[in-house]
Amino acid sequence: MNRSASNAKIESEVSLLQGVRPWGRWGLRAVAVSYLLLMILVPLGTIVQTGFSAGILVFIRDLADPIAWAALKLTLGVAVITTAINTVMGTLTAYVLVRLEFPGRRLLNGLVDMPFAIPTLVTGLMLVVLYGPQGIAGAWLQDQGLQVIFAKPGIVLALLLVTFPFGVRSTQPSLMELERDQEDAAYTLGASKWTTFWRILFPTILPAILTGSLLTFSRALGEFGSIVIVAGNIPGQTLTAPVHVYGQVEFDNARAASAMSIVLLALSFGLILMVDWLQRRKARMYAAP
Amino acid sequence: MQPRESGRLSADGTGRRHQRHSLGEWLLVGLVLAYAGLLLVAPIAAMLHGALRPGLGAFWNEVSSPDALNALKLTIVLGLGATFINVAFGLAIAWVLVRDDFRGRKLVNGLVDLPFAVSPVIAGLMLILLFGREGWFASLTDALGLRVLFAWPSMLLATLFVSLPFVIREVMPVLTQIGIQQELAAYTMGASPWRTFWCVTFPSLRWGLLYGISLTLARALGEFGAVLMVSGGMRGLTETSTLYIFRCLDDRNYGGAYSMALVLAVISFSLLMGMEVLKKRTEQRR
Numbered sequence: 086m087n088r089s090a091s092n093a094k095i096e097s098e099v100s101l102l103q104g105v106r107p108w109g110r111w112g113l114r115a116v117a118v119s120y121l122l123l124m125i126l127v128p129l130g131t132i133v134q135t136g137f138s139a140g141i142l143v144f145i146r147d148l149a150d151p152i153a154w155a156a157l158k159l160t161l162g163v164a165v166i167t168t169a170i171n172t173v174m175g176t177l178t179a180y181v182l183v184r185l186e187f188p189g190r191r192l193l194n195g196l197v198d199m200p201f202a203i204p205t206l207v208t209g210l211m212l213v214v215l216y217g218p219q220g221i222a223g224a225w226l227q228d229q230g231l232q233v234i235f236a237k238p239g240i241v242l243a244l245l246l247v248t249f250p251f252g253v254r255s256t257q258p259s260l261m262e263l264e265r266d267q268e269d270a271a272y273t274l275g276a277s278k279w280t281t282f283w284r285i286l287f288p289t290i291l292p293a294i295l296t297g298s299l300l301t302f303s304r305a306l307g308e309f310g311s312i313v314i315v316a317g318n319i320p321g322q323t324l325t326a327p328v329h330v331y332g333q334v335e336f337d338n339a340r341a342a343s344a345m346s347i348v349l350l351a352l353s354f355g356l357i358l359m360v361d362w363l364q365r366r367k368a369r370m371y372a373a374p
Numbered sequence: 375m376q377p378r379e380s381g382r383l384s385a386d387g388t389g390r391r392h393q394r395h396s397l398g399e400w401l402l403v404g405l406v407l408a409y410a411g412l413l414l415v416a417p418i419a420a421m422l423h424g425a426l427r428p429g430l431g432a433f434w435n436e437v438s439s440p441d442a443l444n445a446l447k448l449t450i451v452l453g454l455g456a457t458f459i460n461v462a463f464g465l466a467i468a469w470v471l472v473r474d475d476f477r478g479r480k481l482v483n484g485l486v487d488l489p490f491a492v493s494p495v496i497a498g499l500m501l502i503l504l505f506g507r508e509g510w511f512a513s514l515t516d517a518l519g520l521r522v523l524f525a526w527p528s529m530l531l532a533t534l535f536v537s538l539p540f541v542i543r544e545v546m547p548v549l550t551q552i553g554i555q556q557e558l559a560a561y562t563m564g565a566s567p568w569r570t571f572w573c574v575t576f577p578s579l580r581w582g583l584l585y586g587i588s589l590t591l592a593r594a595l596g597e598f599g600a601v602l603m604v605s606g607g608m609r610g611l612t613e614t615s616t617l618y619i620f621r622c623l624d625d626r627n628y629g630g631a632y633s634m635a636l637v638l639a640v641i642s643f644s645l646l647m648g649m650e651v652l653k654k655r656t657e658q659r660r
Binding site: 114118120121122124127129132174180186189193198201202203205207208212214220222313327339343350353354 | 402405413423463466467474485488491492497498504506592595597620632642646
């Protein structure tokens with residue numbers, strides 16, 4: 086579909102409407118915009134103000150505090166690991182769902198959305214029940230010398246669970262839209278399945294895969310509900326950045342909490358802007374004749 | 375982010391061809407099923423087991439304790455309240471972003487997605503800063519004699535913030551898709567904008583809106599981080615279901631935690647099932 090053409094059409098129609106009721110339009114516009122500003126922009130402003138309230142040096146000192154720094158490093162580390170695993174498994178799941186026929190396919194497709202619906206706190210609780218020291222799998226794993234809950238593997242597991250839909254649902258639509266003639270051409274020319282995947286399929290769905298990865302990473306940076314249950318929150322070891330923000334607020338240190346929040350927000354917003362850019366690039370690719 | 379039913383391609387026979395899979399492809403299927411089984415199914419099964427092992431009677435006792443009932447009631451009231459407000463403002467915002475044109479529209483459009491990128495704890499922190507002792511809005515609420523923090527208004531605001539984008543993002547594509555020919559026709563025949571919206575535009579938005587509502591409700595019922603920061607967690611007063619679970623875990627009352635978690639999981643699961651039905655409806659209408 087040619088998006089820019091249809092947008093232009095809508096815009097020309099809008100100008101027709103604009104003459105109708107100027108007061109109603111202005112009123113509605115004012116309500117919508119001021120609601121968003123009040124709900125989103127003003128609260129963000131107060132965080133930035135508080136974070137920098139004692140100057141940039143104190144802002145840096147707040148972050149360089151050993152516990153804060155360890156929390157930030159841990160959060161970035163587990164987010165990277167989660168993103169890597171989730172990207173691979175999400176892409177494979179999307180491929181299997183779109184291209185292959187097998188018993189239970191519809192069930193799996195419905196299951197993918199589950200982490201969106203279940204409260205993250207409940208997600209964390211589920212993992213503790215299963216992998217905790219008294220859990221069915223946890224006891225066995227502990228005998229093998231692997232501690233999952235109250236350790237890093239538990240954090241990654243929780244993040245993998247809550248971000249699972251992002252990896253699958255970003256890639257799935259672009260796999261479905263994909264025409265098969267190029268692949269067929271590659272097969273006809275004697276390319277193997279493997280070659281066809283890497284040379285034809287993969288480059289086409291790469292923007293969608295990257296979008297999924299960025300969404301996963303952004304979500305992994307901010308996750309709290311499931312992590313606070315499974316991580317054990319040992320300062321310097323298994324305390325993540327969002328849990329650190331929570332802890333600082335409990336200690337009545339709003340400035341340090343804001344400083345850490347600013348870092349997390351900056352990272353997330355940067356990623357969202359990148360997702361936006363990727364999607365626009367994708368739209369342009371499809372719009373090209 | 376909106377998932378589309380993948381079965382549609384095979385239904386009209388264009389996408390999937392019936393072919394025999396190779397061994398490698400079966401291995402791939404096995405790998406994905408094993409991953410989903412370990413990651414998604416096993417924890418759910420474990421929690422079911424944990425909640426129901428002491429018997430249905432014990433489960434019922436936990437869920438019907440006064441604290442649990444109060445928490446559940448508060449969660450539902452907050453969830454419905456937040457959904458109602460988000461629908462009202464969401465419709466207005468979606469309409470303005472699609473049908474209206476003004477300077478800075480793209481920027482405002484970008485603003486809508488921000489709550490998805492903000493950690494719930496940060497959402498809670500924002501409210502504490504805004505309404506706390508020296509917050510920007512503190513003097514206003516003091517003058518009005520309104521208690522916001524550690525009371526229901528801040529909990530409602532927190533829930534509103536985290537679930538704000540859903541309705542807008544579900545309604546906007548539908549509004550764009552239906553175009554304005556019919557609305558123009560209604561205007562030409564003398565209908566007021568208000569009447570045009572309710573009689574012409576709204577009926578087409580119905581399914582998309584319902585989908586947005588279920589997403590909003592699911593998110594609102596399950597919110598934890600933001601509400602934890604601002605509620606103060608007074609038992610029976612400002613304790614939602616998720617906060618109740620959190621306190622039960624602290625008190626080592628695992629029966630109570632598992633039972634409430636199961637109730638929340640069942641509610642979310644039903645919402646999800648409802649969404650699957652809605653998704654199929656919207657697909658058919660397209």
